Amino acid sequence: MADARQKPNRQLRADAQRSEDAVLEAARTVFAASGVDAPVREIAARAGVGMGTLYRRFPKRADLVAAVFRREVDACAAAAPALAAEYAPGQALARWLQRYAEFIATKTGLSAALHSGDPAFDTLPAYFRASFEPALAMLLDAAASAGEIRRDIAPYDLLRAIGNLSVADQAHTRRMVDLIVDGLRFGAAE
């Protein structure tokens, strides 16, 4: 899962696959406990692998962070159909949004990493959206069809409203400030 795009059909040796799983699981735990800057040695020790093994699979810390992130996105997105099968549409939606809010809450410090400019994170926003938007759309659609909620809600808007992972470059900020100043002036001439 880490760099599967490089060799799409690569055949990981069995022990290598076990190591990768162990590392991802250990990293998830350690990141949650100590943040994404936790010592690599600690992750390797918890996973029961050597430093070499960890660095071979995830050459940069960002690679590991990104892999763990994808894993948690997958888990959260997968909760949507599960909840939809178990609960009434409105209930399923409410529970999933809480689940999603929990996911966002565990990402403290990660939004900073997202904006670090590391190329390993480049695909994450798209992955995030591609995973969550259909999941939420399904829940919203079901709830709307059941007459429990309105229909005029864009899934992505809702995702953003709960967890704002937005960025803003300098030029954008400048234009926004200009806009606000213009806005201030507008009402003055009455």
Added chain:
Amino acid sequence: MADARQKPNRQLRADAQRSEDAVLEAARTVFAASGVDAPVREIAARAGVGMGTLYRRFPKRADLVAAVFRREVDACAAAAPALAAEYAPGQALARWLQRYAEFIATKTGLSAALHSGDPAFDTLPAYFRASFEPALAMLLDAAASAGEIRRDIAPYDLLRAIGNLSVADQAHTRRMVDLIVDGLRFGAAE
């Protein structure tokens, strides 16, 4: 300025005062170039002081970051009366907001530090507000009196709109999600 609250009337020796200024100036430069995680050695070297000197004055990195932050807040706030003296009210306001936007832009990565929970940062938000709110209020008032802008703008709202340094605890997030879900349901029964 660093820990002046501990000994309000302390008399710093002349060389100590020079060292502190040199460190703050060097830290400002290095932080801007390499972020707030830059090596302490680099700051000490640029300031022309030893490690001991730096650590004696700023025992924790957060102390140094906070001191640099206050210094830059002071500089930005001080620009308000200067601009007000040089330009027409509307111009002064627009220019200061751009200046403020630049200040915010240099704080990349610092918002993460702000939320790190380090007690050295506890007083910074209040300092931020206490410095900028009166400065902006003066500019807004002058521009409004000149008929160049509306009067119904709260200075703090404007500050927040440009640089959102907001935080949100878990309970708050939870209540917000509940509110949004309620909001979704509200329009369904028509």
Added chain:
DNA sequence: TGCTAAACGGAGCAATGCTCCGTATATGCG
């Protein structure tokens, strides 16, 4: 000028990121 408290500075230790390479083993083949 001489004394002393204050300040200085950098060697050195511990923690951590990351590499390198000798060792171990999973897998395919005869």
Added chain:
DNA sequence: CGCATATACGGAGCATTGCTCCGTTTAGCA
């Protein structure tokens, strides 16, 4: 099953960095 070999493993070791400790220097004062 036994062997050959590519694949994977593991941790010693080096470089960097945070932080401390203490011998040396100096500013302020009489």
